[in-house]
Amino acid sequence: MFTGLMLNTWVAATAVAVIAGVTGFFAVLRGSTFAAHAIPNGAFAGAAGASLLGLNPFAGLAVFSLAGALGIAGLSRRTRPDVATTLTFVMMLGVGALFVSWSSQYAQEAYALLFGEVFGVSAEEVLPILVFGALSVAAIVVMFRPLMLSSALPEVAEARGVPARRMELAFLLVMALATSMTVPVVGALLMFSLMIGPAAAARSLTARPGLAMTLSVVIALVTVWAGIAISYQSNWPLGFFVGVIGAVFYLGGRAYAAARRRLGRTASLAA
Amino acid sequence: MNVFRYVVEPGFFGSGPVHIALAVGTVVAVTSAVVGVFTVMRGQSFAGHSLADIATTGGSGAFLVGVNQFWGYLAFGAGAAAFMEMIGIQRRRGRDVATGVVLGAALGLAALFLYLGTEYSSTTGASFTILFGSIFVLTTSTVPALITSALLALGTVVALARVLLLSSLSPDIAAARGVPVRAVGAAYLMALAVSVALSAVIIGAVLSTALLIGPAATALRVAKGPVRAVAVAAGLGVAATWLGILLAYDSYYWPPVGRGWPVSFFVVTLVTGGYLVTYLRRPDRRPSAQESPDVEQVCSPA
Numbered sequence: 248m249f250t251g252l253m254l255n256t257w258v259a260a261t262a263v264a265v266i267a268g269v270t271g272f273f274a275v276l277r278g279s280t281f282a283a284h285a286i287p288n289g290a291f292a293g294a295a296g297a298s299l300l301g302l303n304p305f306a307g308l309a310v311f312s313l314a315g316a317l318g319i320a321g322l323s324r325r326t327r328p329d330v331a332t333t334l335t336f337v338m339m340l341g342v343g344a345l346f347v348s349w350s351s352q353y354a355q356e357a358y359a360l361l362f363g364e365v366f367g368v369s370a371e372e373v374l375p376i377l378v379f380g381a382l383s384v385a386a387i388v389v390m391f392r393p394l395m396l397s398s399a400l401p402e403v404a405e406a407r408g409v410p411a412r413r414m415e416l417a418f419l420l421v422m423a424l425a426t427s428m429t430v431p432v433v434g435a436l437l438m439f440s441l442m443i444g445p446a447a448a449a450r451s452l453t454a455r456p457g458l459a460m461t462l463s464v465v466i467a468l469v470t471v472w473a474g475i476a477i478s479y480q481s482n483w484p485l486g487f488f489v490g491v492i493g494a495v496f497y498l499g500g501r502a503y504a505a506a507r508r509r510l511g512r513t514a515s516l517a518a
Numbered sequence: 519m520n521v522f523r524y525v526v527e528p529g530f531f532g533s534g535p536v537h538i539a540l541a542v543g544t545v546v547a548v549t550s551a552v553v554g555v556f557t558v559m560r561g562q563s564f565a566g567h568s569l570a571d572i573a574t575t576g577g578s579g580a581f582l583v584g585v586n587q588f589w590g591y592l593a594f595g596a597g598a599a600a601f602m603e604m605i606g607i608q609r610r611r612g613r614d615v616a617t618g619v620v621l622g623a624a625l626g627l628a629a630l631f632l633y634l635g636t637e638y639s640s641t642t643g644a645s646f647t648i649l650f651g652s653i654f655v656l657t658t659s660t661v662p663a664l665i666t667s668a669l670l671a672l673g674t675v676v677a678l679a680r681v682l683l684l685s686s687l688s689p690d691i692a693a694a695r696g697v698p699v700r701a702v703g704a705a706y707l708m709a710l711a712v713s714v715a716l717s718a719v720i721i722g723a724v725l726s727t728a729l730l731i732g733p734a735a736t737a738l739r740v741a742k743g744p745v746r747a748v749a750v751a752a753g754l755g756v757a758a759t760w761l762g763i764l765l766a767y768d769s770y771y772w773p774p775v776g777r778g779w780p781v782s783f784f785v786v787t788l789v790t791g792g793y794l795v796t797y798l799r800r801p802d803r804r805p806s807a808q809e810s811p812d813v814e815q816v817c818s819p820a
Contacts (some may be wrong), residue, residue, distance in 0.1 A: 439621075
């Protein structure tokens with residue numbers, strides 16, 4: 248379980264969990280859950296296009312995830328974010344359907360892009376993940392304070408000279424960067440579950456931003472590690488375990504928060 | 519007639535699959551458009567899309583246990599809607615997160631079902647049909663059931679229209695007037711789940727989302743008043759569907775492969791294009807990022 252190819256899997260999955268935990272925290276905080284779903288899934292169309300042209304799928308993923316981020320941010324200027332996200336997303340997938348219909352032997356590869364191939368990670372694939380992952384985490388750390396302010400208190404941020412739209416674009420671009428290199432490894436669906444479940448759970452456990460982000464990373468790591476171990480033993484897909492474990496953490500977090508609120512209420516009543 | 523032949527490939531009006539596709543496509547387009555107007559107004563696009571994805575998961579689950587996929591779609595769609603409602607879909611911010619968590623878990627299940635499905639019956643490309651669907655390969659036996667359920671969802675939304683509109687635009691006023699806001703929201707979410715699940719069966723999850731949101735968002739930008747918005751949305755949805763089917767039929771002879779371009783590509787392009795066209799009009803209302811222009815328009819007296 249810890250030898251040869253599996254070692255690559257552990258390293259890659261750990262990196263992905265850290266990235267997902269960090270970006271997911273802001274995705275949940277900003278209410279950009281839909282974008283977190285749309286960018287990785289829409290980017291999949293880019294990989295289809297790249298394979299049609301005989302290019303590296305990374306290139307297609309990068310182009311489409313950046314286009315998705317720009318599309319969402321651009322359309323959001325004039326309409327509701329959820330409508331902007333939907334239209335950008337369906338357009339990307341529509342183009343993906345066209346690419347897929349043009350190529351004949353894509354179905355298997357598409358399955359891998361959606362659901363991931365985490366047990367077949369090669370050593371060459373690990374390096375770009377580490378590099379791009381470090382880049383996107385660094386970008387979030389650099390932007391942490393303004394991003395935090397503009398996510399929590401957009402009006403105050405605006406008054407202090409932090410433009411909300413530019414922050415939104417910057418955040419979506421980081422998400423696109425994180426997506427384009429993680430999707431070939433873990434798949435679009437898993438990337439999404441890993442961004443949302445742990446971050447949402449962390450948010451319900453604590454209100455302190457630094458702690459919540461750390462917790463989000465820790466929960467993402469636990470989710471992925473447990474998922475890989477069970478998946479390795481049972482041969483069932485990793486995506487299933489990650490999705491379910493993430494949801495269980497979220498429900499646990501919600502239950503904990505509810506219990507704490509109730510305790511707090513009885514305590515204040517007693518006092 | 520020669521010119522006409524360039525527009526419509528011969529055999530279009532005589533083809534059986536095309537007839538079914540047009541009929542079913544029309545029902546789906548109208549239902550999606552009407553439900554979609556409320557979806558856009560309530561800001562539940564993400565839920566609309568998620569329910570489509572989740573319903574298709576139910577489809578693959580039903581396929582796995584050998585039940586008619588139709589029941590899988592309905593059961594998963596309705597179950598997910600109930601679950602989202604339960605874990606707090608009412609608050610706007612928490613709502614998307616709740617939707618995301620349910621979607622994440624459902625997609626995990628989808629991965630499992632597809633894995634078990636390919637393991638036991640080796641249907642490669644099943645993930646594909648589920649995601650993108652195909653309107654040309656409908657089986658006629660399911661059509662009546664599909665249409666009945668679609669009309670049921672449509673009927674629910676139409677019956678609830680007034681209270682739904684009020685509680686979508688101003689939940690507080692609705693509550694003050696004695697509208698059970700939460701129950702109305704839950705009923706609406708059920709109708710959304712049913713209509714989305716059905717259109718996902720028929721045309722795939724992608725196209726279902728496109729028809730739900732695209733025409734409605736466009737209509738809310740151009741039409742004054744909710745009734746007109748619904749009418750415009752239905753018209754746009756039907757037009758995009760028909761034109762998409764026609765173009766897809768024509769495209770059987772187009773390069774590069776001569777196998778036909780997918781309907782979903784055409785419909786999505788038409789729907790998105792239609793929406794972008796509304797951007798050409800100069801915005802005559804003050805631009806505001808916080809207040810939604812759609813709601814403002816609906817609120818304004820017709």
